[in-house]
Each structure stands twice: as structure tokens, then as C-alpha cells.
Amino acid sequence: MLQKKICMVGAFATGKTSLVARYVQGIYSDKYQTTVGVKIDKKNISVSGQDLNLILWDIHGEDEFQKIRMSYLRGSAAYILVVDGTRRDTLGTVFQLQSKVEDTIGKVPFITMFNKYDLSQDWEIGEEDLEELTQRQWLYCMGSARTGLGVEECFIKLAQMML
Amino acid sequence: MLNLPEPIVTFLCSIVVRDRFPAYLQISKAGVLLAFGGACDRYGLDHLHLHQSVDDQIFFLTGLLPLQEPAMHMPFLQIAEGVIAEIHMFAEPEDDWIILCDATLENAKHVLIQQKVNDLSLLRREQAKSLGHSMHPDVAAKTILDIQPTGEQKSLAILVAKCCSTAELDAQTTQANPLRKLDAYLSTVSPLILDEGGIIHQNIGNSIVAVFGALPSTRIAPKQAIAASIRILEACEDQQHSQCALVVTTGIVTVGLLQVGFGKTLTVIGEPMDLAVNLNKNSEAETLIIDKPTFDQLDQMQRSFMPTSLSGRSASAAPLYSYCKL
Numbered sequence: 467m468l469q470k471k472i473c474m475v476g477a478f479a480t481g482k483t484s485l486v487a488r489y490v491q492g493i494y495s496d497k498y499q500t501t502v503g504v505k506i507d508k509k510n511i512s513v514s515g516q517d518l519n520l521i522l523w524d525i526h527g528e529d530e531f532q533k534i535r536m537s538y539l540r541g542s543a544a545y546i547l548v549v550d551g552t553r554r555d556t557l558g559t560v561f562q563l564q565s566k567v568e569d570t571i572g573k574v575p576f577i578t579m580f581n582k583y584d585l586s587q588d589w590e591i592g593e594e595d596l597e598e599l600t601q602r603q604w605l606y607c608m609g610s611a612r613t614g615l616g617v618e619e620c621f622i623k624l625a626q627m628m629l
Numbered sequence: 630m631l632n633l634p635e636p637i638v639t640f641l642c643s644i645v646v647r648d649r650f651p652a653y654l655q656i657s658k659a660g661v662l663l664a665f666g667g668a669c670d671r672y673g674l675d676h677l678h679l680h681q682s683v684d685d686q687i688f689f690l691t692g693l694l695p696l697q698e699p700a701m702h703m704p705f706l707q708i709a710e711g712v713i714a715e716i717h718m719f720a721e722p723e724d725d726w727i728i729l730c731d732a733t734l735e736n737a738k739h740v741l742i743q744q745k746v747n748d749l750s751l752l753r754r755e756q757a758k759s760l761g762h763s764m765h766p767d768v769a770a771k772t773i774l775d776i777q778p779t780g781e782q783k784s785l786a787i788l789v790a791k792c793c794s795t796a797e798l799d800a801q802t803t804q805a806n807p808l809r810k811l812d813a814y815l816s817t818v819s820p821l822i823l824d825e826g827g828i829i830h831q832n833i834g835n836s837i838v839a840v841f842g843a844l845p846s847t848r849i850a851p852k853q854a855i856a857a858s859i860r861i862l863e864a865c866e867d868q869q870h871s872q873c874a875l876v877v878t879t880g881i882v883t884v885g886l887l888q889v890g891f892g893k894t895l896t897v898i899g900e901p902m903d904l905a906v907n908l909n910k911n912s913e914a915e916t917l918i919i920d921k922p923t924f925d926q927l928d929q930m931q932r933s934f935m936p937t938s939l940s941g942r943s944a945s946a947a948p949l950y951s952y953c954k955l
Contacts, residue, residue: 469684471692478747500747502739503705503713506689521691530860531746537701541692553754558816562868598809 467510469519470628471541472621475534475567476548477559478527481581484611485548486524489621494612501526504538513625520625528559536570544575544624551580551608554590564604575627578606579620584613649715649730656683656725658695663724672729673709690727696720705736753823780885785842785897786850786877786923787905788827790818790861792835793872793914811835814871817864825857830895836909840897843884851879851919851926858917859952865915872914878905879923908949911939917952924950 474482483501487493490507505524510517523542528534539545545567547560560578567576578599580591599606607623609616633641645651652667652674662683669677674687683690689708693701700719707713715732718725792814818837822829826846827839839857842850854877865871882899904920912918924934937951 467685469688469691479751498748498751500740500744502736502743503707504703505707508688519688521688526743527747529747529750530863532743535703538703540697540701543692555816555820558813561813 467517467519469521470543470625471521471523472624473523473525473539473542473545473567474548475525475539475545475560475563476527477550477553477556478529478532480527480548480550480553480556481611482527482546482548483524485546485579485581485609485617485620486522488611488614488617490522492614494614496612502532509621511622511625513622514629516629518625518629520621528563534563534566536566539567539571542571542574543628546620546624547576547578549578549580549591551582551591552585552588554595557591557595575624576605577620577624577627578604579616580606580608581611583608583615584610645730649732652729654683654687654727654729656690656694656727658723658725660684660694662686667729668731669729671709671712671731672714673712674729693718694725696725705732705739750820750824753826754820756823777885780883782881783842783884784850784880785840785882785884785901786854786879787882787897787901788822788837788839788841788854788858789876789905789909790822790837790839790858791874791909791912793874807835810871813868814865814873817868817871818861818873821860821864822857825853825860827853827857828895830897833906838902838906840884840895843895849926851877851923852930854879854923855917855919855927855930862915862917862952874909874912874914875917876905876908876912876919877917877923878902878908878920879926880920908939919950919952921948921950924948 474486476482478500479498483499483505484494486507490509501524503526507522507524509520509522511520512518523538525534525538526532547564549560550556596606607616607620609620611617650668650671652669652672653665654662655664657663660682662677662679662681664679665677669675677686683694689706696718700717703716705713706716712731713733713736714729717728792811794810815832815837819829822837822839826844826848827841828843830838830840841853846853858875858877861873861875865873878901880899880901882897882901884895884897887894887896908918918937918939919934924931933952934950935953937949939949
């Protein structure tokens with residue numbers, strides 16, 4: 467079976483671990499538990515008649531104390547940039563991270579996921595932010611690890627881009 | 630090599646074997662498992678088959694082999710439920726070697742600290758958001774800010790952070806748009822100021838003015854302002870394309886709430902504010918300039934500052950100090 471490594475990348479507390487837990491196990495917890503290092507999970511899927519084994523690397527969030535080791539990204543076939551839509555500064559973090567990732571592993575498919583879309587009253591992402599992503603030709607989607615909105619679709623879309 | 634007696638080496642090895650549950654894998658450049666041993670089952674690596682591809686057996690190695698560099702280290706990798714492995718990988722001419730050691734306890738310690746750091750950072754952000762948007766300024770001043778809404782004299786530290794990398798507007802290149810650059814700069818700088826207990830007072834052109842000491846804190850205001858400044862310098866260094874010039878002054882100011890337009894805003898008047906804004910005009914990129922009252926309150930951190938002068942400033946003016954990374 468074809469195996470593909472996918473990395474989850476973004477600032478801390480954007481919901482990377484929750485997105486993986488929602489996608490792989492179908493579960494969600496409101497309790498925030500920080501990740502130190504990497505948690506690896508896997509999920510078998512079938513896309514366009516092709517069986518795929520996705521190896522999901524949930525990498526700790528970037529902050530001033532924990533910088534992401536780019537060696538974690540070696541061999542990635544794709545990655546998801548996770549933004550917390552209720553903290554606009556986390557979009558700035560993924561802009562920085564994306565160029566570092568591309569320097570390390572080259573151009574591979576990626577999607578920007580705006581997580582926590584269920585918290586619409588706290589939403590800080592504006593039209594101009596989405597416009598910037600469009601100008602950069604970045605694919606993006608809205609989602610929520612809490613409700614499951616857009617999560618499966620995001621991974622499937624990325625899998626299709628890898629094939 | 631360290632000149633260690635054999636009993637010491639033996640003892641240290643026995644500790645590693647006893648406490649860290651080492652395991653190893655030897656894998657050919659073609660990705661075939663040549664040998665394995667140690668506590669493999671601890672890492673979920675049971676039922677391994679020799680002379681077969683590792684792709685289907687050891688999923689965390691997907692994409693990593695053959696090694697492109699002489700060695701690779703991954704300190705915390707959770708590959709089995711409840712067990713965190715520290716992984717060392719190194720390349721030999723014919724094979725790649727992988728060593729796994731248990732790092733669960735070490736990881737738990739890091740998680741404890743990181744969790745507190747992240748929780749605090751999120752909490753401060755929420756507080757700042759409440760101050761700025763949700764709470765009535767009078768209520769905020771009485772309950773959260775350590776000031777009288779009608780005004781009072783208070784010792785505060787003032788930080789002015791100027792973004793130096795904005796160019797003129799170029800309609801042809803959207804990403805070089807100075808407003809976007811400034812926006813990215815403000816997004817980077819603002820959380821760092823809030824994290825260190827500061828309040829963003831206002832934006833003037835391409836500068837942010839922040840005050841420290843208006844929120845209750847166990848640290849003195851100048852130290853909070855310097856901590857924020859050093860973090861801003863480091864963040865700008867990380868971003869490569871951003872450059873900033875920082876000034877911190879300290880002293881007695883009049884602080885209170887003034888009706889501006891339809892709402893009340895925090896207002897700070899006094900010599901330290903004027904000095905910070907004036908100094909910032911002439912300060913150069915990648916510098917942190919502080920005044921003497923700030924310097925006098927820094928204790929051991931004084932070692933990181935050297936006397937300096939600014940162009941256009943008279944020699945008889947009060948001394949200034951410049952940050953030098955140790």
C-alpha cells in the first residue's frame with residue numbers, strides 16, 4: 467500500500483492535535499493539552515480507487531521556546547498549515563513557517579486550515595486575509611475539530627493533491 | 630573523547646540500559662531491515678521481520694530513509710500509546726542505524742512547563758482582548774488596570790517599537806506593500822508586549838507605543854519592558870525581512886482615561902513619553918536604546934547595556950544605553 471507522510475504545522479494551541487484526533491479517532495476534547503515533540507498517527511483511506519496509508523506527524527506548535535525542528539519534516543509528501551481563526555497572529559506564524567518548510571522539503575502540496583470555525587463570535591480572520599492567501603495561490607479551508615466541520619474534506623483534498 | 634575509567638563507562642551504560650530501554654534497528658540503504666534488538670516491543674515494534682522492507686513494518690520511518698545527512702536527532706517522538714521515544718539516526722556507508730531510547734519522563738517534565746507557558750500566554754491574550762473590546766474602559770481601569778480612571782501620577786515604563794522595513798507603496802508588488810509589512814510586524818510584536826504584561830497604548834505611523842506598569846505585576850515595569858524588547862528583537866531577527874528600532878524610557882507620568890470620540894482611551898502624558906517618542910525618531914534598525922532611569926533598575930541585566938549616544942542629541946543630555954547581545 468502506498469504510504470504518505472503528512473505533517474501538521476502551526477503556532478501553539480491552534481488545534482493540530484485535535485484535528486488529527488477528530489480525523490483518525492473521531493473524538494474531540496475541549497481540554498487543551500500542549501504537544502512537546504511529535505505524535506505520530508496513521509489512517510488508511512481510499513482516494514480515487516487508490517488505497518493510501520497516511521502517516522500523520524502532529525508536530526508541536528511553534529512559539530519562542532519551542533522552535534520547530536525542520537528535520538521532523540523530512541520525507542513529507544504534504545503538510546497542513548493550521549491557523550486558529552480566533553487568533554489572527556497565528557496566520558502570521560504560518561506565513562513564516564511555510565517558507566521555512568519549503569526551504570527544507572521543497573514544493574509539496576499543502577493546505578491552510580482555519581480551525582475553530584465554530585467560534586464565529588471570536589473570529590479574527592478577515593476578507594483581506596483570505597485575499598492574501600488567494601494572491602499567494604494557497605489553498606485554504608475552514609474547519610472545526612470540535613464539530614468535525616471540514617476536517618475529513620481537508621485531509622481527502624490533500625490526499626488527492628498528493629496522488 | 631573523555632578520558633573516563635572503564636568502571637565509570639560501564640556504570641553509565643548500565644544506567645542507560647536500565648532507565649532508557651534502548652532499542653536499535655539496522656536498515657540497508659534499500660530500506661530492508663537487516664537487524665534489530667533491545668526493547669523494541671516497548672515502542673510498538675513487535676513482530677518485526679528481518680530481510681523485509683521497513684515501509685510496512687515501521688511506519689514512523691516513512692520518507693526518512695535512506696538518511697540524507699550523517700545523523701539526525703528527534704528528541705520526543707510518540708510512536709506508541711503512552712511512550713515517547715528519543716531517536717538518534719546515523720548513516721554508515723552501507724546501512725542506516727536507528728537507536729530508540731525511552732524519553733517519556735523527560736517529555737512529561739517539558740510538557741508541564743510548556744503547558745504553563747502556553748496557558749499563560751493564552752490567558753494574557755484573553756485579558757488584553759477583554760480590556761480592548763469587551764469591558765467598559767472605566768470598569769477596566771478600576772478592576773484590571775492599576776490606575777485611577779480620573780488620572781494619577783504613576784511610574785511607568787514606555788516602549789516605542791518602530792518598524793524600519795516599510796518601503797514606499799508599490800502597487801505592482803502586493804507582498805511588498807508597506808501596510809501589509811506593517812500589519813505583519815504589528816501581529817508579531819503585539820502578542821510579545823501583551824505576554825510581558827504591557828498594554829498597547831497606540832500606533833503612531835509605523836511605531837507601536839506600549840506602557841508597562843499599568844497592569845498589576847510582580848515584576849517592575851522597566852524589566853517587563855526590556856523583556857518584551859529583547860523578545861521583539863529576537864522575533865524580528867527570526868523573520869529576517871523585518872527590522873525594528875526600540876526605545877524604552879521610565880519615569881513618572883500622568884495616566885488616566887480621556888474621552889476620545891465615542892469612547893475613553895488610556896492616556897499617558899509626561900517627560901518619559903516625550904523622550905521615548907523623540908529618541909525613537911533618530912534610532913537605527915536593530916537597536917534597543919534605554920534611558921538612565923530604566924538602566925538604573927535593571928540589576929544584573931545592566932551588563933547587557935553599554936553607554937551610547939544618538940545623532941542630533943546634545944552631549945549634555947541625560948545618558949543613554951544601548952543593548953548588546955551577550
